[in-house]
Amino acid sequence: MRNEELIKHKKSISISLFVVLCSLLIFLLISCAGMAISAEEYFSIGMAYYDLGKYEDAEKWLTRARQADKTFTASQYNLGRIAFERNRLEDAAKLFEDILKKDPVNILALRAAAYTRIKMADIENADKHYSKLLELIPESSDDGYNHALVLFAMERYGDAEDVLAKYPFALQENKDIQLLHARAQGRQNKVEAIESFSAWLVNNSDPKARYEYALVLEYHEFYARALEELRKALSDSADNAADPKKNEIRFAIARVLLIAESDNNSGVTELQEAVKDGYSNIDAIEELLSNNKISNLNKNDIRSIIDNIRREALAAEEKKKLEEEEAKAIREAALEAEQTEENVSETDSETGSE
Numbered sequence: 117m118r119n120e121e122l123i124k125h126k127k128s129i130s131i132s133l134f135v136v137l138c139s140l141l142i143f144l145l146i147s148c149a150g151m152a153i154s155a156e157e158y159f160s161i162g163m164a165y166y167d168l169g170k171y172e173d174a175e176k177w178l179t180r181a182r183q184a185d186k187t188f189t190a191s192q193y194n195l196g197r198i199a200f201e202r203n204r205l206e207d208a209a210k211l212f213e214d215i216l217k218k219d220p221v222n223i224l225a226l227r228a229a230a231y232t233r234i235k236m237a238d239i240e241n242a243d244k245h246y247s248k249l250l251e252l253i254p255e256s257s258d259d260g261y262n263h264a265l266v267l268f269a270m271e272r273y274g275d276a277e278d279v280l281a282k283y284p285f286a287l288q289e290n291k292d293i294q295l296l297h298a299r300a301q302g303r304q305n306k307v308e309a310i311e312s313f314s315a316w317l318v319n320n321s322d323p324k325a326r327y328e329y330a331l332v333l334e335y336h337e338f339y340a341r342a343l344e345e346l347r348k349a350l351s352d353s354a355d356n357a358a359d360p361k362k363n364e365i366r367f368a369i370a371r372v373l374l375i376a377e378s379d380n381n382s383g384v385t386e387l388q389e390a391v392k393d394g395y396s397n398i399d400a401i402e403e404l405l406s407n408n409k410i411s412n413l414n415k416n417d418i419r420s421i422i423d424n425i426r427r428e429a430l431a432a433e434e435k436k437k438l439e440e441e442e443a444k445a446i447r448e449a450a451l452e453a454e455q456t457e458e459n460v461s462e463t464d465s466e467t468g469s470e
Contacts, residue, residue: 155184257286273303323353339376366390
């Protein structure tokens with residue numbers, strides 16, 4: 117199968133190269149004869165170069181083709197594709213959006229502009245483009261998913277959920293759409309998120325999704341289930357995972373234990389492990405002190421943990437300050453020695469000349 121694909125790819129390159137050579141030959145013959153070159157011919161040569169991955173040459177010919185109204189849109193669109201491929205995202209967005217100034221309902225340009233804006237982290241303009249796009253093709257679940265991602269990034273979780281709800285078939289079949297739907301519900305602390313996450317995790321595995329599921333369970337006071345999922349997430353999470361970190365999962369386990377098992381110190385022990393593992397969010401730890409479900413005895417231990425973190429942080433800050441002062445002193449001494457050496461060299465040079 118791979119050999120067949122390779123043969124097809126080689127044939128495609130050969131055909132593109134043949135088109136380029138033929139087009140250039142025609143261009144030379146017409147030029148010699150003093151005849152005008154058509155915009156379509158410029159476009160054909162440009163696209164042949166594009167297929168070969170020769171983007172600089174493709175840009176030259178497509179820029180010429182863009183001058184004619186009949187080939188403006190196609191040339192501009194492909195110039196945008198080239199800019200995107202070469203990571204010139206600002207240029208790509210402008211090229212696609214210039215098409216939209218002339219043709220506001222151009223679906224290809226709208227989709228390309230929206231996706232480019234996502235890549236640029238310009239979520240407001242991406243939202244604007246996807247909103248327009250889905251007015252034109254509301255049945256497109258792929259574009260709906262991308263729009264929901266944008267809305268989610270804007271923290272418009274209810275709007276993201278509403279967009280995804282328009283694609284019931286995709287919600288049954290597409291795991292990415294299912295997970296985003298669960299996350300949008302979870303960020304709103306909806307009880308429905310429990311079922312959505314649970315259904316997704318039957319056929320999929322992801323420590324971050326399991327962690328988010330556990331937080332929803334915790335919010336709705338299903339503490340035993342929350343602990344079970346948090347421990348699974350901790351077990352499945354890689355040591356170098358960044359979102360969430362292992363110590364963040366440990367802290368969540370500690371918090372649930374402090375609330376659900378307030379008559380013992382298992383939560384305090386877990387909190388100490390989280391801190392030992394690098395957890396240092398004092399604000400989150402202090403928030404535990406205002407939770408009336410946590411026993412006063414455990415709160416005293418939490419205060420001790422907070423005091424220890426602060427002492428260690430202060431000691432680390434003092435150590436860093438001392439190291440910086442020592443490094444500065446070494447640099448100044450080296451500079452002074454260098455200056456002294458230069459002065460001695462100058463004196464020797466003057467003495468020698470005399």
